[in-house]
Amino acid sequence: MPKPEAVNNKHRRRFHHSIDEKDAERKERHELEDVQATIASLEKQLAGLQPQSEDAQRSQVAELEAEIAEQVVARERAEAELAKLEAAAKLVQEKEAELKEVQEELRSKEVELEDINGKIVILEGTLEHLRTRAAGEGENEHSAEGEFADRVERKASSPQPESQLDAMEEELSQVQARIEEERTKADELEKELCDVQAEIKGQKASTDSPPTSTPQPSVSSAFAAHSAFVAQRLLEIINESNMTVNTLREENMSLLMQIAGV
Incomplete structure (x- = not known):
């Protein structure tokens, strides 16, 4: 029969091993929760930034369209002025x-x-x-x-x-x-x-x-x-x-x- 001391040591090792596993599992669980919280925060930030990005893009598109319209008007005026100059020269x-x-x-x-x-x-x-x-x-x-x-x-x-x-x-x-x-x-x-x-x-x-x-x-x-x-x-x-x-x-x-x- 094994000696009681040897049995106790064996149980003690198993207990410590179980505690270490639980600590590791608890640590991993905390890390996973932190990662999930970070992901949730990022998703929330992304959800908040998406409308702002769309608004900024729409605003930028509107500014570009307005600038294009101004350029078209300026070109038409320049063409009309050129036509007047040509008519005057003629x-x-x-x-x-x-x-x-x-x-x-x-x-x-x-x-x-x-x-x-x-x-x-x-x-x-x-x-x-x-x-x-x-x-x-x-x-x-x-x-x-x-x-x-x-x-x-x-x-x-x-x-x-x-x-x-x-x-x-x-x-x-x-x-x-x-x-x-x-x-x-x-x-x-x-x-x-x-x-x-x-x-x-x-x-x-x-x-x-x-x-x-x-x-x-x-x-x-x-x-x-x-x-x-x-x-x-x-x-x-x-x-x-x-x-x-x-x-x-x-x-x-x-x-x-x-x-x-x-």
């Missing part, structure tokens, strides 16, 4: 082409006016020649030292050849007709120039106002200013021509009165 090119045509027309009118002035000078010389001839006919009727009133009186009292008077009157009529013709041309040209000048002013007003907010120098305004100056100069030439025509008419009337012996 309009300036068209106005420059129109102003060049107006300048060419003004040059043509200036040449035409110079031609009219040349014709008026020729007519003035013709009238001067006729007046000299009429004065020469009167000189044959009186002495060189007589007064003008005596010449007129003698010329009125002395008959002149009918054919000579008819020829002179016919020549004067032709000169007057040519003067009237040139006068009509000058009036028509003056009207055309007034129309051109009005068109230049309208083009200058439209091209000097840029359609964009950024101030830009107008190339067409320089052409318009130059064309306006040329048109003003042509009007001055027309006025001078009108004065010449009026002077010639007065001389014609005086010459006719001399021929008629008045």
Whole structure:
């Protein structure tokens, strides 16, 4: 039979072993409970964070959508502004082409006016020649030292050849007709120039106002200013021509009165 001491030692070892197992089991149980509590806490935190995350994502998505909408609006505005700039550039090119045509027309009118002035000078010389001839006919009727009133009186009292008077009157009529013709041309040209000048002013007003907010120098305004100056100069030439025509008419009337012996 085993000894009692040996049996007690055996039971003592078993008891200690059982206590150690229980302690280990209790420790493991506590650790498991801690892990489960940690998991439950994390799940609770996750459940609380999930709505916040969704709200943050939705807010971020809304901000991105708003930014995209702003970018789209800005792009549309930029495209519209670009279209305006292109239209303005095209309009300036068209106005420059129109102003060049107006300048060419003004040059043509200036040449035409110079031609009219040349014709008026020729007519003035013709009238001067006729007046000299009429004065020469009167000189044959009186002495060189007589007064003008005596010449007129003698010329009125002395008959002149009918054919000579008819020829002179016919020549004067032709000169007057040519003067009237040139006068009509000058009036028509003056009207055309007034129309051109009005068109230049309208083009200058439209091209000097840029359609964009950024101030830009107008190339067409320089052409318009130059064309306006040329048109003003042509009007001055027309006025001078009108004065010449009026002077010639007065001389014609005086010459006719001399021929008629008045």
